[in-house]
Amino acid sequence: MSQPYDLAIRASSVFTEGRWRPATIAVRDGVVAAIADDDEEVPAHAVVTLPEGQVLVPGIVDSHVHVNEPGRTEWEGFTTATRAAAAGGVTTIVDMPLNSIPPTTTVAALELKRAAAGPQASVDVGFWGGAIPSSLGSLEPLRAAGVFGFKAFLSPSGVDEFPHLSTAQLRSALSEVAGFGGLLIVHAEDPSVLDRSGNDGGADYRAFVASRPELAEEDAIAHVIEGVRATGARAHILHLSSARALDAIRAAKAEGLPITVETCPHYLSFSAEHIPDGATQFKCCPPIRDEANRDLLWEALLDGTIDLIASDHSPSTAELKFAGDGDFQEAWGGISGLQVSFPAVWTAARERGIPLDRVLGWMAVNTAALLGLGETKGSIAVGADADLVAFSPEEAFAVHASALEHKNAVSAYDGRTLRGVVHTTWLAGEVVHVLDDTEERMPRGRLLERRSTL
Template sequence: MTSYDLAVRARSVFVDGGWRPATVAVRDGIVAAVADYDEEVPAHEVVTLPEGQVLIPGIVDTHVHVNEPGRTEWEGFGTGTRAAAAGGVTTIVDMPLNSIPPTTTVEGLAVKREAASPQASVDVGFWGGAVPASLGALEPVWNEGVFGFKAFLSPSGVDEFPHLSTAQLRAALEEIAGFGGLLIVHAEDPDVLEASVNQGGTDYAAFVASRPELAEQDAIGHVIEGVRATGARAHILHLSSGRALEAIRAAKAEGLPITAETCPHYLSFSAEHIPDGATAYKCCPPIRDEANRELLWEALLDGTIDLVASDHSPSTAELKFAGDGDFQEAWGGISGLQLSFPAVWSGARQRGIPLERVLGWMASSTAALVGLGQKGSIEVGGDADLVAFAPEESFAVDARALEHKNPVSAYDGSTLHGVVHTTWLGGTVVHQLGVAPGAPAGKLLSRSTG
């Protein structure tokens, strides 16, 4: 009989779009067979999940700021990928900022890969960056294997990653269309933001007013116009505005190659429940009101929003709480990589949305965005990235106990459903609840290697 490296048996396995009892057999990091639950599967190691745990594919998070090198005190590949594994995330795609240097050149990409390679506990891919100075030189970076290019349409918050004007956005889309790439866009219009500046301070409502929905609507309109004119693929990042959904729906109905994501924090929190001065919740675009949050959930269900990614954007506590609660001074970003999957599942469960929909938004659709066809599902020939997950177990979030480098989280003190017990990467355990992490087992990904 053929022997496998690992066999994981569970009464509920998400495979072929549904749930069934099965045994997943792994050889050389790949799913080699999906057998019946009771079938004898010879393997060097056989794991049977207890009642209450289901076997699911690893989460693919396509929006993560690791910040190493240059701002490694904010996060790093060691801590960031351990946090990913602890949250059931087996693949991340790292943003081209806030590292120094940013990933806007072939040389910058090489520096990033050198930093990541010895530390990665999960598989890591990379986005390139489209900034004014890199326009006209994007294709060499694409040829080095990045999954696409990130652009800001308003100031990014760091000087080494300036934003594109509307004319430069069009130039970037034309260039990217020429080699069949992908532009991913932070879509807020700088003119609207400039017109909305207020005195700020600790008032959360004033912070939201300083980044109105119109900023997203106008910027997304510019992206849609550019896609229509060039035929380039574009993806709207961290959509927070329900008012922008109509334009995205219309663009999709028109057949334009445009997709969109939202984030766990926009699905979990609402402005009505954010206290003044609570800068742990600051992000850009901002968390808006409850009615807006429900529009985002509806847009996920009807397919207007394609996927959910964490936008893990950590910083030191000193930066996150700068200004003693002044939203203008504090760093804007939510640290949530380890909690993103349980947070979205908790919100879905509360609304009667089944777990398979969440897996679609956070595993298969994210993998599809970046062309990682061997990830995001459990199927023969695919990577054996597996998670033993207890959907009905709950836990209280203690930011100090997370794997993130800095103990800062908007989720601190929340109770979430969904406990990750074991995470396998290519059939190797990279996280086990209550057990110290082992040696890093992640590999670097590119479009050429998958």
């Protein structure tokens, strides 16, 4: 008789191999070792049977998270960010190269990030590098050190230590990453459009949206498409908010250009018509637009024009988020939503009759694929990491910002009722979160590197 497995999880509904089925997931040495029928006897040192109403799904892979440590840890650090992730069913995050100090634009800065994250991480953590004017021409050493790709801004980032690229520098960055088969991920807003659209700020949300018009995204994305066509580089458009850019993206994909696109939970959950004046907890760049635009983003997800959904968790202190007493020009931009991103998207999808498996495709399968982690992350399959979530899709809960694991009690989702409760999260077969459990758990997260074959 073979040795017992470390863990067996039995559920009446498991999402595996692209379908739902009753199954028992057997785990050994942190990976899924076998998938058996739910009524099959599976010897294991620990056996868990999910109660009625809970389903077993793969851990969410969030490819867009700002942790801010070191340097701005008062905004968010690895302890709080990764605990929030685990509580939200997110088992892998990839940290953006800003707003930490120093930004992750050198190998030395990456090592500082890794040293900070390693002892604190409750989930697995990878890192993006940064493409800024001073790092162009020297990106390959960072790639060799394990970053998953390089982030560039085409408009001011909001922090002086991470300047944006001009259109000519964007072309240079794309040529450079094409030379070694890398990936450039792009905050696509055109600064000349933003300059022409600037206003005096204030509490009027509509005035804020007008200051960051859809044309800014359209023009910047056109520059990316032109650069990809010229260089053959892989590019990924971050946090798409404007549906007006979708036709150009569809055409680029139809042409066969290697471009992928993400949008975010807040663009799918909120609309400009329902954001009160002065409610700067909703400020982000590019901004949350109107309901008709939101509908078109959902359509683009369903037809594959938009590939994935990532949180763009971008927290700050309450003092910064509410700076200017409701003035959208003064307040820090960014939505703090890591812990609630999965339930938020599921809630909005459910209201539209979109099944949970599509949400898992956008937030687990496709995010893992973007990172080259599709063999180990984002699915429940033999040989994959045993990153698993017991999820109750029909159970509702009210979001209270003060109860979230995020470092600062500021959230656009505060007071909102969502569907989908994360009851238990396993990372490599070890429990890293249990709902309403106060047990202090050892950080079990691993530091991830880009696979050398990518």
